[in-house]
Amino acid sequence: MEHPSDRPAGSHEARDLTRTLMRTEFRERRSVTTELAATTVRRPPRSTREIENSLRRRLGLGRLGERLDPTPWLWGWLGPLVVTALAAVMRLVDLNHPTRLIFDETYYVKQAFSLLTLGYEGDWPAEDDDENDAINSRFADGDYSDLVSEADYVVHPQVGKWMIAVGLRLFGADNGAGWRFSAAIVGALSVLLLARTARRLFGSAALGTVAGLLLAIDGVHLTESRTSLLDVFLMFWVLVGFWCVLRDRDASRARLAHRTAPIRAAEESRAFHAAADAAARPAEPDRPAEPDRPAEPERRGRGVGVRWWLVGAGVALGLACGVKWSGIYAVAVFGVLAFAWDLSARRAIGERRWFTTSVVRGGIPAFVALVPTAALTYVASWASWFAHPGAYRRQWAADLRAAGEPVPRPWLPDWLNSWWDYHLAMWDFHNGLRSEHSYEAHPITWILQLRPTSFYWPENEPPPEACGAARCAEAITNLGNPVIWWLAVPALGVLLHTAIKGRDWRAWAILAGYAAMYLPWFAYAHRTVFSFYSVAFVPYVVLCLTFVVGWATGLLRPPPHTDGWLAAGPAASSRRGGWRTDEPTRLARFLTDDGSVRPTPTAWAILLAVVALAVVAAAFWWPLWSAQPVSYDFWRAHMWLPSWI
Incomplete structure (x- = not known):
């Protein structure tokens, strides 16, 4: 049939008929739209609690009031405590051996004793190495007469030495247990802290326990927990800061959801009533009504209040930084990480100007909570130096002023000017240290442990009866567990892929540890550096390997999906594990918090092989980590690479 609009344009009848048809069609569409609007009106707006739970899901959090099941909670403490007890035994047993100061203990232990005695680092004057050895021998015998009141020029702040001083106060300064007690306790506590961190990151008591065990049996961590150096204290405080930043992520997201939910509830309520009013209004018969424009949804970012976990991170x-200046890199990297997570959270919940809001309401408060706190804590750690006029350079500015000589930066108070000039002197020392050393190692070799540092090798070999062989050896070699370190190298590649391709926030968190405590050393590769500095990032080496083992076995569940940026996990992370549909057993609750994973035989083989090989390697190298008398051939059999000798 011919449509009226196909008739000649000049036909008035055709034009009238066309208008009538178009008007009828429009009324039909409007009636359908009104009916749909009425249907939508019948759905009531969500409550504030419902909206908050929805926001929490988008932010990767559990529902309000949701608590971890008692079984995985118990496993999450029991497993880490067991490996911490093992770590404490390995670090405290026979701690007095060797009975003399070894390696850089000659500096830090005597400086710690000076702090207890004088309140600042006094000098132990020695003309050469032989005289220094004699002073060390008298120190070990309880003769401290070589200490003089003249201040010594030291190039590290005081926090680590004050921590060593705790052991000296408790057990005396004339025995190795007193010298090394604080390092051993801090080493054991760091095992517990890492195990709990891994359990929180991965949602698995099993993976948390594995991470704690791997740290407990690593040679770099073990030898420095049994030697009174500063780096183990640096590692500990940075790890505490890392834990606090992780806690801040959850706490700030929970508060963001809580403060945003009432605003979204009010928006939904207004939209609901506006739609109801529009549906109830009668439409004019001959022309369409102008559609009501809903008010622009309020998407202003909300603040999250004082971020106390970041304040704690700032203190840690x-x-x-009060142990070693390299802690400042952790302040910078972890601060950027906290900002990136805030940015991701605001984008996930649909804030309209999420970047600007994150800078103003997230980044600036985070900076205030973290950076000034860290700076004030660092300055406060110099309290003893400020309080004692005899400390090194304490009176530098005042002495210049009294002598009538020009004082640099005269606008500063004398005490602050002296402190600042001391820091400039320390900076010149650290940046200009280029003396050759037989154990120096480029940072690129650290992750492969190609050039370990020898902490102890006595000049006089132990007698034959000490080991039952014609020639004996006794050594402390700061060599990482080869199974852990060598497997962690390819695991780092998997971690990078997961972070970039899979956008897993946990992978980014671990990489932040590498970025803070490892990468900066490449900027100082021109100076003399040693592989024992790697203890500062060994927790993240362990987390990296544990992450990949969990990924390969299916124990690592994908993180709850949020906005897909620094948040979503690999969809195939359970490829080697099956999902449970029956009631989870206690073992299943140990493997994952929800007990939903049933590992395959292949997955069990991977997990047990990594743990077993690492344990066997630790037993194999234990004598060389703890200065046990062994035959020279036994020692030589452990030197797999020429660079280890």
Whole structure:
């Protein structure tokens, strides 16, 4: 049939008929739209609690009031405590051996004793190495007469030495247990802290326990927990800061959801009533009504209040800087990480100007909570130096002023000017240290442990009866567990792929540890550096390997999906494990918090092989980590690479 609109354009009848048809069609569409609107109106707006739970899901959090099941909670403490007890035994047993100061203990132990005695680092004057050895021998015998009141020029702040001083106060300064007690306790506590961190990151008591065990049996961590150096204290405080930043991520996201939910509830309520009013209004018969424009949804970012976990991180990282200056890199990297997570959270919940809001309401408050706190903590750690006029350079500015000589930066108070000039002198030392050393190692070799540092090798070999062989050896070699370190190298590649391709926030968190405590050393590769500095990032080496083992076995569940940026996990992370549909057993609750994974035989083989090989390697190298008398051939059999000798 011919449509009226196909008739000649000049036909008035055709034009009238066309208008009538178009008007009828429009009324039909409007009636359908009104009916749909009425249907939508019948759905009531969500409550504030419902909206908050929805936001929490988008932010990767559990529902309000949701608590971890008692079984995985118990496993999450029991497993880490067991491996911590093992770590404590390995670090405290026969701690007095060797009975003399070894390696750089000659500096830090005597400086710690000076702090207890004088309140600042006094000098132990020695003309050469032989005289220094004699002073060390008298020190070990309880003769401290070589200490003089003249201040010594030291190039590291005081926090680590004050921590060593705790052991000296408790057990005396004339025995190795007193010298090394604090390092051993801090080493054991760091095992517990890492195990709990891994359990929180991966949602698995099993993976948390594995991470704690791997750290407990690593040679770099073990030898420095049994030697009174500063780096183990640096590692500990940075790890505490890392834990606090992780806790801040959850706490700030929970508060963001809580403060945003009432606003979204009010928006939904207004939209609901507006739609109801529009549906109830009668439409004019001959022309369409102008559609009501809903009010622009309020998407202004909400603040999250004082971020106390970041304040705690600032205190911990300020103490880390008070041990060694390299802690400042952790302040910078972890601060950027906290900002990136805030940015991701605001984007996930649909804030309209999420970047700007994150800078103003997330980044600036995070900076205030973290950086000034770390700076103030660092300055406060110099309290003893400020309080004692005899400390090194304490009176530098005042002495210049009294002598009538020009004082650099005269606008500063004398005490602050002296402190600042001391820091400039320390900076010149650290940046200009280029003396050759037989154990120096480029940072690129650290992750492969190609050039370990020898902490102890006595000049006089132990007698034959000490080991039952014609020639004996006794050594402390700061060599990482080869199974852990060598497997962690390819695991680092998998971690990078997962972070970039899979956008897993946990992978980014671990990489932040590498970025803070490892990468900066490449900027100082021109100076003399040693592989024992790697203890500062060994927790993240362990987390990296544990992450990949969990990924390969299916124990690592994908993180809850949020906005897909620094949040979503690999969809195939359970490829080697099956999902449970029956009631989870206690073992299943140990493997994952929800007990939903049933590992395949292949997955069990991977997990047990990594753990077993690492344990066997630790037993194999234990004598060389703890200065046990062994035959020279036994020692030589452990030197797999020429660079290890």
